[in-house]
Amino acid sequence: MAPRIAVIGSNMMDLVTYGARMAVPGETLGASDFAIGFGGKGANQAVAAARLGAEVVMVAKVGSDDFGDRQIENFRANGIDVAHVERVEGASSGVASIFVDAHGENAILIVKGANASLLPEDVDAAADVLKRCALILLQNEVPAETVYYAIDFGRAHGIEVLFNPAPADADLDPERIRNATFLVPNETELALLTGLPVGTEEEVEAAARELIKKGVGTVVVTMGSRGALLVEAGETHRVAPFAVQAVDTTGAGDAFIGSFACFYIETGDVKASLAQAARYAALSITRRGAQASYLRAAEFERV
Ligand code: RIB
Numbered sequence: 001m002a003p004r005i006a007v008i009g010s011n012m013m014d015l016v017t018y019g020a021r022m023a024v025p026g027e028t029l030g031a032s033d034f035a036i037g038f039g040g041k042g043a044n045q046a047v048a049a050a051r052l053g054a055e056v057v058m059v060a061k062v063g064s065d066d067f068g069d070r071q072i073e074n075f076r077a078n079g080i081d082v083a084h085v086e087r088v089e090g091a092s093s094g095v096a097s098i099f100v101d102a103h104g105e106n107a108i109l110i111v112k113g114a115n116a117s118l119l120p121e122d123v124d125a126a127a128d129v130l131k132r133c134a135l136i137l138l139q140n141e142v143p144a145e146t147v148y149y150a151i152d153f154g155r156a157h158g159i160e161v162l163f164n165p166a167p168a169d170a171d172l173d174p175e176r177i178r179n180a181t182f183l184v185p186n187e188t189e190l191a192l193l194t195g196l197p198v199g200t201e202e203e204v205e206a207a208a209r210e211l212i213k214k215g216v217g218t219v220v221v222t223m224g225s226r227g228a229l230l231v232e233a234g235e236t237h238r239v240a241p242f243a244v245q246a247v248d249t250t251g252a253g254d255a256f257i258g259s260f261a262c263f264y265i266e267t268g269d270v271k272a273s274l275a276q277a278a279r280y281a282a283l284s285i286t287r288r289g290a291q292a293s294y295l296r297a298a299e300f301e302r303v
Contacts, residue, residue, distance in 0.1 A: 005049050005261050006133040008059040008123060008150045009042020010115040010141030011075075012094035013067045014290055016250070020102050031099075038074045039096050039290040040115070041139040041166060044251045048258025048280070049137075050078045051296045054265065057081040057133060059126045061114040063093035068114065074291075084126040088114040094141070104246030104285060110141065110167070118142040120149035131157050134265045137257065138163045138180075140172070148176040155179040164257050165189045178215035184257055186222045204229055205236050220260075220274065222253055230274060239274045242282035251290025256281035258294075 019031030038047070042060060050056040058080050062068030064087050071093060075082045092113040099107045123130070123146065130136065136154050138147050138161065147163065154161035162182040165172055168189045177183065177193075187198045196207040208219040208231035219231045220239075227241035259280035263273035280300060287293035295303070 004055045004057065004133045005046075005135050005137060005265060006057045006059060006126070006130050007042045007046040007049075007137045008118070008126075008130075008142070008146065009045070009137065009139045010040040010094055010112070010118075011038070011043035011058075011060055011062060011071045012040035012096040012110060012115075012141075013037075013070070014039035014096045014098050014250070016098040016100060016289065018100045018248075018288070022099050022101055022107055035289065035292075037289040037292045038071065039098075039251060040094055041141050041164065041254050042137070043071065043075070044254030044290050044294075045137050045139070045164070045258035045261065046075070046080055047078050047291045048255050048294045049262040050080050051294050052259055052262040052280075052300065053297045054262040055079075055081075057084065057126070057129050059084040059118070059122060059130075061086055061088050061091075061118045061122070063087070063091045063114040064089050065093055067093035067095070081129070084122070084129065086122070088117045091117060098250055100248050100250060100288075104248050106248070106250045108250070112141060115142050118146050120146055122146070123150050123153055127153070130159065133159055135159070135261055136161045137261055140165050140167055140169050144169070144172055144176075148173070151177055151179050154181070162257065162261060164253070165193060166253060168192050174211070174214065178211075181217040182220065183211055183216045183218070184220045184222065184260075186224070186253065190219075190221055201229065205231055218270065222256060224249075227278060228256075228274060230270065237271055239271075239278050242279045244282045244286050246285045248288045248293065249285045251293065252281045252285045254290065255284040255294055 160181040228239035260277035
């Protein structure tokens with residue numbers, strides 16, 4: 001049986017505008033292209049893992065609108081178990097308005113919609129399925145109480161939990177995420193979680209080490225084109241970047257986490273899985289879109 005991963009998290013319809021540069025406040029600017037794609041940090045991570053061959057269960061909420069139907073169809077099309085994806089009557093689905101400039105950089109505004117209704121009781125409702133998973137993935141686009149509850153659920157049932165505290169949220173309580181097996185923040189999220197400077201690699205390592213002292217098992221700090229830093233109790237390891245020409249960086253962090261999850265539960269080798277995940281994520285930024293840019297296992301093996 002393929003390794004099992006649960007994602008308790010978000011899904012969004014990505015409404016993406018591609019242009020030369022972002023508009024500034026008060027400015028109306030023409031742009032070249034528009035596309036609608038499947039996104040949301042939870043769904044992106046689920047799809048990356050599933051496309052690489054993991055058996056994935058999604059615990060999520062969608063709105064009672066056309067986008068919600070499309071999200072469920074998309075999960076199914078990617079072979080993801082949707083038994084715990086529910087519609088919320090009267091709510092809109094999550095939507096992300098995304099602007100991508102000529103350098104592939106993005107700015108994103110999200111409306112959580114139905115994602116805000118994913119609650120601790122939904123974790124309990126999926127308990128039987130979750131207990132059969134090797135790893136639970138969590139992000140920050142659903143209520144923090146649900147994240148804290150799922151971390152404790154994983155701890156109580158001996159299931160490893162990876163928490164990606166994105167997007168950054170100053171209200172997140174660092175004390176309530178200390179039971180996560182893996183914490184995968186970027187530098188901004190790390191600074192918010194620790195209140196420490198992250199201007200140099202030494203500072204990043206010191207801040208990550210504070211989280212280890214609090215009880216987190218492993219911290220992986222993603223640093224964009226500079227790669228990532230793995231910090232564990234006994235050692236620090238640099239994950240080398242994989243250089244590519246950026247077309248669209250949207251969803252690269254999710255590609256990294258979803259693919260890491262798949263490689264890790266297949267092999268148990270954290271460093272090798274991170275190296276492979278860095279390559280998978282880099283390849284995703286050579287194509288437009290979030291999920292639209294994620295390769296399947298056979299394609300990934302060929303490049
Ligand atoms: O991480 C990228 C994702 O962030 C996008 O797909 C968008 O939906 C937002 O959630």
